[in-house]
Amino acid sequence: MRGADWKTEHGAHVSGTDDERTFGIYRVRDCFERGGRRYLVLHLAGQRWQTEVQDPATVSGVRSGSVVEVQFSSPAGAQPSICFIRPLEPGEYWPSQVMPTSWCVDGADPERLRMLIERLRTAPFRHFMEGVVEDLPLLKRFFQVKASYQHHHSVAGGLLRHSLECAEITEQAVQSAPESCNTAIDDSLRDAIVLAALFHDFGKILTHSGGSPWLLRETPHEHLSLVALSAHLPRLANLSAKAHATLIHMLIQDAQRKGHASPLPLVDTIRMADRMSAGLRLFGS
Numbered sequence: 001m002r003g004a005d006w007k008t009e010h011g012a013h014v015s016g017t018d019d020e021r022t023f024g025i026y027r028v029r030d031c032f033e034r035g036g037r038r039y040l041v042l043h044l045a046g047q048r049w050q051t052e053v054q055d056p057a058t059v060s061g062v063r064s065g066s067v068v069e070v071q072f073s074s075p076a077g078a079q080p081s082i083c084f085i086r087p088l089e090p091g092e093y094w095p096s097q098v099m100p101t102s103w104c105v106d107g108a109d110p111e112r113l114r115m116l117i118e119r120l121r122t123a124p125f126r127h128f129m130e131g132v133v134e135d136l137p138l139l140k141r142f143f144q145v146k147a148s149y150q151h152h153h154s155v156a157g158g159l160l161r162h163s164l165e166c167a168e169i170t171e172q173a174v175q176s177a178p179e180s181c182n183t184a185i186d187d188s189l190r191d192a193i194v195l196a197a198l199f200h201d202f203g204k205i206l207t208h209s210g211g212s213p214w215l216l217r218e219t220p221h222e223h224l225s226l227v228a229l230s231a232h233l234p235r236l237a238n239l240s241a242k243a244h245a246t247l248i249h250m251l252i253q254d255a256q257r258k259g260h261a262s263p264l265p266l267v268d269t270i271r272m273a274d275r276m277s278a279g280l281r282l283f284g285s
Contacts, residue, residue, distance in 0.1 A: 022072040022080060025088065027098040030064050040082065042070070043101060054081050061087055065136055067098050095134035103143040105157040110143070112164050116198070119171070121187035124240035125195060125247075131232050138228070141205040152278040159205070162277050163198050169273035170197035174266060183265050188243055196250035197270045202228045222255040 026042040033039070038053040040062070053059050062068060062085060071084035096117045099110045117133070120126045133139055147153030147162040171194045174185055203224025206216045216224065226233070226248060237244040250267050253259045259268035 020074040021083075022074065023070070024072075025067065025069055025093055025098065027100055028062055028064055028066045028068055029100065029102055031059060031062055040085075042068075044098065048102060051080070051082065058082055058085055063087075065100075067093050067095075090134070095130050099133055099139065100136065100143075103140050104160065105155065106161070109157065109160050109164060112168075113160070116164065116167055116171075116194070120191050120194070122191050122240075122243065124236060124243040125188070125191040127239055128232060128236040128243075129195070131235055132229070135231065138205070138231075141209050141211075142202070145205055145208045147201065147204065147208075159201060159208070163201060165277035165280075166200060166270070166273040167194050167198035169276055170194055170269050173269045173273070177266060177269075185265065188240070189246065189264065192243060192246040192250060193266055193269065196247055196254060196267075197273050199225050199229060199251060200254050200270050200274060201225070225251050225255065 030041040072080040073083040074080045096114045101107045101110045147158035153162040203221035207221040
């Protein structure tokens with residue numbers, strides 16, 4: 001672990017005594033023993049720290065994947081050590097702020113996803129997305145699979161990068177379109193189309209993953225995005241029937257290549273963003 005720089009960058013910093021205290025919320029990457037000693041590996045915002053646990057009783061109940069509140073003690077001239085740690089319950093933290101960045105080839109991509117979630121303007125879609133990123137098995141596939149085998153974004157983590165590019169291109173288009181086309185876009189519609197762009201290829205976590213049944217791997221990915229999201233869609237429906245219906249409608253229209261036929265505006269923007277992301281990547285941009 002780092003010294004003074006680490007304390008000022010990641011968490012509350014209490015000074016003025018010989019024993020400085022640092023507080024923060026982290027995702028536990030690993031908790032293991034080596035040579036009779038206990039170690040803890042923590043993640044926050046793309047950073048990784050490993051520290052020895054002086055008192056094993058302090059980490060009782062802590063598991064890999066847990067989100068924890070940690071207090072570090074930093075006596076003068078010594079490395080920080082854990083003096084308090086507590087696993088947090090769902091609802092005590094924003095999952096998007098503690099995504100396991102170690103799963104990504106490029107640690108900047110989870111930060112882009114976090115910022116995209118923070119830019120959502122409506123509570124139902126924000127809470128829906130926090131539930132999706134808290135689903136760690138789902139998130140791991142999203143972070144690691146390719147967007148294609150031999151075409152665009154054909155590297156590990158390519159699906160996440162392509163999905164983010166599509167969502168960001170769509171976000172920019174939706175921001176500028178109402179001004180040029182005199183079209184009203186409310187916040188719920190805006191969030192729905194951005195997330196539909198993010199998830200338009202989400203079915204690839206099933207078709208492009210070796211852990212999926214062979215029959216799903218032989219199914220067109222366009223028709224599986226809603227299947228991949230199925231565990232989280234009921235929560236969105238409970239939060240907002242309108243938001244739920246809008247997102248499903250957009251994903252189905254896009255999968256059928258019929259965004260232009262939607263009664264909602266700008267659904268075809270998702271297909272445009274997909275072509276732009278794929279095309280620019282193929283030309284090395």
